Amino acid sequence: MKERKINDPVKKKIVEDVQRVGWHVMAVGADPDNMKPGFAYSIGLWQSFQHPEIIMFGLPYQTMGHIINDIGSYVKGGKLIVTGQPYSDFIQNYSIIFESVASAWCVEYLRFAIWFYGEEDTFSALQCFWPDKAGKFPWDADFNDKLISYQPLLCG
Template structure:
C-alpha cells in the first residue's frame, strides 16, 4: 500500500513538472461544495519564473483557469504582477487586483502546492480578486453583499477564517464559557452553527452569541471553517484533530 502511495505521489509530481515545462504552470482546481466557493491556483510559477503563485476564488472554474493562464502568459513574457495595483485584460470590462496571501492561509488553500515544494510553504502567493458589476471590490462599502463570501480575502483576518460576518449569531451553551472545551460542532442545513462541549447539550443551557466570540474563546475552532451545510465535526479533546461526517441528527438546540 505504501509503495502504491509512493508511486502515485511520484506520478502526480511528474505530471505537475510536465505541465510547468509545457505550459509554464500547473493548475489545481477545487470544485465548490454546498457551502464554500470553488477556487483555482497555480503551481510552478515560483519554480520556473521566481514569481508568486496565483489563486482565484468564486468564478466558474473555466473562467478562473483562463484568468490564471492569462497571468502565466504575462509572466512568461517577463511581466511581474504586483499586489495592490489595478490590472485590465483579465476580465472583459473589469479591472482586477492582486493581494499578498498571508502564510497563515497556505495550509487551508495551497496545500497541494506546499506538497509539491517539498512539504514546505516557503514560496510567495498572490490572490487575484475580481469586482462586482459596479466595479466595487470586496473591501468597498458598496460591494454587492450577495457576493461578499464568494472570495475570502487572504491578506487579512487570520484570526477569523469563517465565511460569515464576525457578528453572525451562533448557538452554544454556558459550559463552553465556563471552561469546558468545545468538542462538537454542527453546521445545520439552514446555515446555523452550533458549538457544544457535550454530545447532548441541555436546551436550558443554551446561549446565542456572536461567532467571533467562539473563535476568541478557542482559536482552534477556525480549523473547521470549511464545514459544509448538514455536516458535523467532533474531537475527543481540545488537542485532538477534528473529524467530520454528514450530520444525521434530527434534534437541534434551536
C-alpha cells in the first residue's frame, strides 16, 4: 500500500490492523432489497503474506470474523490455503472449502481491499464455503435449498 494521509477512521483502522497483525477483517451488512447476504473479508493477507484475501458469506458477522481471523493466523503460521481441499481446522465438526474468486467479483465485493491495494489487479481472493448441517456444499445437488442464497458463487 502506498503511503498517504488517511482521515477516514475506517480506512485508518484497516491500515493500523494490517501493520499490527497482518490483516483486517471487514464486515459488510446484508442488502435484503437486492437479496444479497452479509459477508466479511480480509484485507492485508496479500501484502503481509503473499496469500489471497479471504471472503465468506451468510454466517453471523462475529462467526465469520472469528473464522477469517483463524485463517489469517493459519496463514501467518506459514501454511497455505489450497482451493478445492476440505479444511476441518476452522469450524468444529465441519469442513470448509475454498475456491478462487473471479476478479470481476473482487470489484463488487472487496472494495476496501481495492482501496487498500490501489487497484483490483494487484491481489487475489479465495471464497470460503461452509456446508449445511448434512455436510453438503452449495454446488452439491442435495445442498439445503433454504441456504443457497446465503453463499453466492464467486468462482472464476
